[in-house]
Amino acid sequence: MLPGLSRRVLSRVLAAAAALLxxxxxxxxxxxxxxxxxxxxxACPTAGFVSQPFHAGHNGVDIANDVGTPIHAVADGxxxxxxxxxxxxxxxxxxxxxxxTSEYGHMSRRDVSVGDRVTAGQQIALMxxxxxxxxxxxxxxxxxxxSYSYGIDPEVYLAEGGVILPCVPGSGPRPAPxxxxxxxxxxxxxxxxxxxxxxxxxxxxxxxxxxxxxxxxDWSEWEALGGPGDAxxxxxxxxxxxxxxxxxxxxxxxxxxxxxxxxxxxGWEDFGGGGHDIAAGVNADGRxxxxxxxxxxxxxxxxxAPNGGWSVWEATGGGPAAGRIEMEKSPxxxxxxxALNGxxxxxxxxxAPNGGWSxxxDFGGGGHDLTVDHNADGRxxxxxxxxIGVFHKYQTGPTxxxxxEGTGGPADAQLSSERTADGRVEVFAMNGRTAVHTxxxxxxxxxxxxxxxxxxxxEVTATSNADGRxxxxGTxxxxxxxxxxxxxxxxxxxxxxxxxxxxxxx
Numbered sequence: 001m002l003p004g005l006s007r008r009v010l011s012r013v014l015a016a017a018a019a020l021l022x023x024x025x026x027x028x029x030x031x032x033x034x035x036x037x038x039x040x041x042x043a044c045p046t047a048g049f050v051s052q053p054f055h056a057g058h059n060g061v062d063i064a065n066d067v068g069t070p071i072h073a074v075a076d077g078x079x080x081x082x083x084x085x086x087x088x089x090x091x092x093x094x095x096x097x098x099x100x101t102s103e104y105g106h107m108s109r110r111d112v113s114v115g116d117r118v119t120a121g122q123q124i125a126l127m128x129x130x131x132x133x134x135x136x137x138x139x140x141x142x143x144x145x146x147s148y149s150y151g152i153d154p155e156v157y158l159a160e161g162g163v164i165l166p167c168v169p170g171s172g173p174r175p176a177p178x179x180x181x182x183x184x185x186x187x188x189x190x191x192x193x194x195x196x197x198x199x200x201x202x203x204x205x206x207x208x209x210x211x212x213x214x215x216x217x218d219w220s221e222w223e224a225l226g227g228p229g230d231a232x233x234x235x236x237x238x239x240x241x242x243x244x245x246x247x248x249x250x251x252x253x254x255x256x257x258x259x260x261x262x263x264x265x266x267g268w269e270d271f272g273g274g275g276h277d278i279a280a281g282v283n284a285d286g287r288x289x290x291x292x293x294x295x296x297x298x299x300x301x302x303x304x305a306p307n308g309g310w311s312v313w314e315a316t317g318g319g320p321a322a323g324r325i326e327m328e329k330s331p332x333x334x335x336x337x338x339a340l341n342g343x344x345x346x347x348x349x350x351x352a353p354n355g356g357w358s359x360x361x362d363f364g365g366g367g368h369d370l371t372v373d374h375n376a377d378g379r380x381x382x383x384x385x386x387x388i389g390v391f392h393k394y395q396t397g398p399t400x401x402x403x404x405e406g407t408g409g410p411a412d413a414q415l416s417s418e419r420t421a422d423g424r425v426e427v428f429a430m431n432g433r434t435a436v437h438t439x440x441x442x443x444x445x446x447x448x449x450x451x452x453x454x455x456x457x458x459e460v461t462a463t464s465n466a467d468g469r470x471x472x473x474g475t476x477x478x479x480x481x482x483x484x485x486x487x488x489x490x491x492x493x494x495x496x497x498x499x500x501x502x503x504x505x506x
Contacts, residue, residue, distance in 0.1 A: 042161025043121035044169045045104075046071045046138050054153040060103070060141035061154040063165065067108055067136045069127040072169050073118040074102050074140075074158065078376060080421045082110050082195075083216065083467030088139070089130020093468075094118060095423040097377040099443055100152070103141040106133045113195060114468045115419070117178035117378075121170045146422055181281035181327040181335075183371065183416050184234040186459045186505055187473050187480060193241035193261035195466030199473055200245060201480040202231040203503030207247055208480075209265075210497050215466040219498040222480075227268050228252045230505075234278045239286030239306035246290055250274045253292065272301070272313055279325040284333035284353035291316070291337055293323040298339055298348075318360045320344045326370055330398070331378030338382055342366045345384065364393065364404055371415040376423030376443045383427055385413040390429055392447075409450050410434050416461045421468035421488050428453065428472055430460040435474065454483065454494050458505045473497075475505035 048065030052058055073094055080101070081093035088105035092112065095101050108128025118124060129136045143151040155165055182190045189199040195215035201208050207227040211220050228249040235245050241261035247254050251274035256266045275294035282288055286306035292299055298319030302311050316337075323339035323346075330336055333353035339346055340363075347363040350356065367386040374380050379395040390409030394402050413429035420426055424440035427447070435454040438447045459475040469485035474494070479501030483494045496502065 041120050042075050042158055042163050043072055044163055044167035045074050045102075045140055045158075046127060047169055048127075048138070048166060050155075050165050051135075051137055054155065059150050060105075060139050061165070062137045062139055064135060064137040065127055067126075067128050069136075069138075070123045070169065071104055071107060071125040071127055071138055073120060073122050073124050074142075074163075075100075075120045075161075077102070077118060078419075078423060079112045079114050079116045079118060079124075080419075080423055081468040082113050082116075085131070087132045089128065089133070090125070091131075092124055093421070094124070095376050095443065099144070099376075100157070101143040101146060101422070103143065103151075105139040105141075106130050106137060108136075112177070113191060113466055114421075114464050115180060117180075119177070122177070178284075178329050178331075178333055179237065179282040179286075180329050180374065181279065182235050182463070183461045184232065184277070184279045184326060185414070185416070185461055186230070186232060187461050187475055188233045188235045188245075189461055189463040189471070189473060190235045190237065190243055191463070191466060192243060192258070193237075196262065197463060197465060197471060198243065199480075199482075199497070200225075200233055200235065201473070201475060201503045201505065202228070202233055202247065203505060204229050205503070207231060207233070207245075208503040210502065216469070221498050222500060222502040225256070225265075225268075227254055227256075232277045234280035234290065236280035236282055236288045236290075238288065239282075242307075244280075244288060246271065246278055246280055248275050248278050248292060250276075253278075275299075276322040277325050279327045279337065281327040281329065281335045283335065287354070289335060291325050291327065291339075293319065293321070293325055293339060295321050297321055298323065298325065298337070316348060316357065316360070318346070319348065320346055320366075324369055326372045328372040328374060328380050328382075330380065331374075332398070336372075336380065338363065338370060338372055340364075340367050340370055340384060342368075345370075364391075367391075368412040369415045371417040371427065373417040373419065373425050373427075375425060375440075376419075379444070381417075381425055383407075383415055383417065385409070385411070385415055385429065387411050390415065390427075407438065407447060407450070409438070410436060414458070414460050416472070418462035418464055418470050418472075420470065426462070426470065428460050428462050430454075430457045430474060432456045432458070435460065475503075477504045477506050479504050 048063040051064040052062040077094040077096040090107040091105040107125040109126040142157045187201040196212040198211040231247040242258040244257040253272040254268040255271045275292045287303040289302040320341040323341040334350040336349040343366040345364040346360045367384040381394040413431045426439040433456040436450040437453045457474040457476040471484040
């Protein structure tokens with residue numbers, strides 16, 4: 001510290017100096033901050049005193065307090081890492097819409113998972129002393145570019161948003177993070193409340209199930225569950241964290257659900273008549289909503305209360321007959337539905353969070369399959385395959401869309417997508433001859449060329465482990481297999497789940 005300057009004064013001096021050094025601390029403005037600031041709205045990360053500031057030998061700032069002191073997100077964003085590492089113990093990364101990343105280390109407990117949307121001031125963890133630590137504290141880092149060896153001084157960053165350390169965290173309820181829909185298809189995967197992945201694959205003899213024994217670790221053997229054969233599947237979490245699985249074939253629609261968060265499952269229960277495809281998403285208030293396509297268009301059914309009973313089936317006023325369906329969530333929490341068949345692509349969206357639905361609108365020509373995801377800044381991106389390859393279309397604003405753009409890729413491919421740990425969308429395409437993938441070259445950026453990812457197959461789905469590593473499941477007539485990131489840029493070889501083939505899908 002400079003002689004004669006308090007930390008509060010020094011922070012203000014550093015903030016003023018940062019304004020003279022835009023190359024070192026530049027950021028894209030987001031929403032208006034306190035007192036007319038042009039940067040993002042920021043929040044106090046935790047209560048405590050600065051025990052070690054940012055300097056050449058310390059990439060971050062340490063804020064010390066008792067074990068169990070709440071830790072809060074410094075800005076709105078999406079959790080890209082929530083896991084454990086030797087130096088940090090338990091740690092979290094949050095990617096923010098302005099392109100910056102905040103990083104939190106040495107916690108005694110984590111309250112968020114990869115993919116969660118958090119708001120400025122939301123509690124995300126409790127302080128601890130895990131990893132390489134000589135006492136209970138929060139180690140806070142702010143990254144402008146994760147490829148650099150050093151980040152930004154957190155005290156400067158916070159001062160830009162009017163937060164001067166030490167600070168007092170805000171109190172009172174915070175908006176719940178957005179829950180994004182999982183990919184639907186004949187193989188689906190989602191994380192239980194304790195972070196373990198569960199996967200379901202629908203063979204001719206019914207649905208089969210496998211699960212991680214521990215978060216980010218090895219897998220159980222496959223368990224046969226019965227249920228509809230060769231079914232289309234969808235999965236979504238209840239408001240209390242219990243996963244619920246939906247399965248449909250041409251004559252039957254059934255569902256089953258966890259009896260407690262991360263616990264055992266109910267038996268199959270009837271959910272309606274048969275159909276062609278399904279998708280499930282979670283409303284802003286936690287109620288699950290399910291859409292199903294059939295020969296007369298698309299219908300939906302929704303929980304009347306979080307964790308509660310269900311409405312009757314209701315028509316949506318159209319939609320592609322016998323269409324493929326996927327769902328996504330707008331940045332403001334509204335669900336959106338995308339459906340295509342061989343001749344038509346249509347789109348339906350909530351007019352307000354938890355509210356009613358628009359009429360179907362034309363979204364493009366027909367195709368074979370689709371996948372929908374969201375950029376780090378929340379904008380939705382849609383990919384569709386057809387006889388000449390894969391195309392995509394993306395939001396340019398809250399209600400406006402780009403035109404369709406070609407990406408190359410395999411013809412008539414099954415598609416899936418997931419976000420990398422730093423917030424970039426990665427897309428996987430598989431047909432009977434090949435499997436390839438492409439990914440954004442930067443956050444909210446264009447895509448690179450397609451690259452080989454394996455041999456051909458019949459279905460593909462991508463999901464994320466609790467620590468942010470992507471895991472991909474593929475199927476062929478001999479079984480269900482997977483491949484996973486061994487780091488954040490390297491992949492395992494393809495292999496059977498737990499060394500056993502599991503169900504084959506034609």
